Amino acid sequence: MKLNWRAIPAKFRNLRVEFAVLIFLLLTGCASLKQCAYEGYNRDDWQQPQKVIESLQIRPGAVVADLGSGSGYFTFDLARAVGPTGKVYAVDIDRDMTDLVTKRAKERGASNIAVILAKPDDPLLPTRGVDLILTVDAYHHIENRVSYFANLQKYLRPDGRIAIVEFDRRASFAGLWGHYTPAEFIKREMEQAGYVLQREFDFLDRQSFLIFAPRARAQNLAPVAPADGPVQNEQTTK
Numbered sequence: 001m002k003l004n005w006r007a008i009p010a011k012f013r014n015l016r017v018e019f020a021v022l023i024f025l026l027l028t029g030c031a032s033l034k035q036c037a038y039e040g041y042n043r044d045d046w047q048q049p050q051k052v053i054e055s056l057q058i059r060p061g062a063v064v065a066d067l068g069s070g071s072g073y074f075t076f077d078l079a080r081a082v083g084p085t086g087k088v089y090a091v092d093i094d095r096d097m098t099d100l101v102t103k104r105a106k107e108r109g110a111s112n113i114a115v116i117l118a119k120p121d122d123p124l125l126p127t128r129g130v131d132l133i134l135t136v137d138a139y140h141h142i143e144n145r146v147s148y149f150a151n152l153q154k155y156l157r158p159d160g161r162i163a164i165v166e167f168d169r170r171a172s173f174a175g176l177w178g179h180y181t182p183a184e185f186i187k188r189e190m191e192q193a194g195y196v197l198q199r200e201f202d203f204l205d206r207q208s209f210l211i212f213a214p215r216a217r218a219q220n221l222a223p224v225a226p227a228d229g230p231v232q233n234e235q236t237t238k
């Protein structure tokens with residue numbers, strides 16, 4: 001059936017864009033435009049989340065931060081990988097997204113997920129509290145990256161790592177709006193922030209996938225006591 005737009009009063013006709021967006025959201029099962037934009041269409045095909053998680057070699061019981069977790073595309077797979085004795089911090093500065101992940105974690109009974117409403121310049125994680133920080137498609141959002149990532153060292157446990165998955169020049173859609181960072185920029189900035197490149201994977205066809213460890217690890221790190229108290233801004237998902 002063809003819709004006759006002329007038969008519709010002008011005030012409603014002007015709503016056609018909103019109407020199209022609403023239909024799109026309903027068809028794709030997205031709760032919001034932001035969720036749709038982050039999760040995308042057919043993302044599993046090119047993102048290969050399981051292969052990414054396997055490559056990270058996460059041990060059960062590990063504590064992992066999903067930095068810039070958005071709607072939680074990686075958060076729930078990470079929660080499965082760490083298991084019931086581990087923990088995943090879903091960290092974001094956007095309250096809509098932290099509320100969404102809190103809601104989804106409750107619905108799925110994922111009690112090993114803790115949501116943190118972060119500051120733009122600080123993820124507010126527990127000091128010396130995480131084994132791995134994974135950040136996917138969020139690197140380009142972060143300002144003053146060298147100082148931001150230098151500051152992240154204090155949140156890593158002695159064997160802690162930072163994994164960065166980021167759109168690069170091959171991602172034409174993301175690249176169109178500048179939502180990408182060439183891998184060589186990331187390597188240079190991370191080196192300036194005090195890290196060494198540990199591994200580089202090339203199986204993703206739109207994104208670079210790099211794993212870094214603090215350079216200072218080999219030298220003597222001043223011991224920092226683990227934080228015992230609750231994490232600042234942590235929202236419970238239970």
Ligand SMILES: C[S@@+](CC[C@H](N)C(=O)[O-])C[C@H]1O[C@@H](n2cnc3c(N)ncnc32)[C@H](O)[C@@H]1O
Nearest residue numbers: 038068069070073092093094120136137138141
């Ligand atoms: C493109 S989305 C990616 C979401 C998710 N990682 C994924 O792969 O679907 C980028 C996310 O990073 C968040 N973000 C931006 N700047 C941030 C910062 N300084 N700290 C934490 N999260 C940030 C945004 O709010 C957004 O949810």
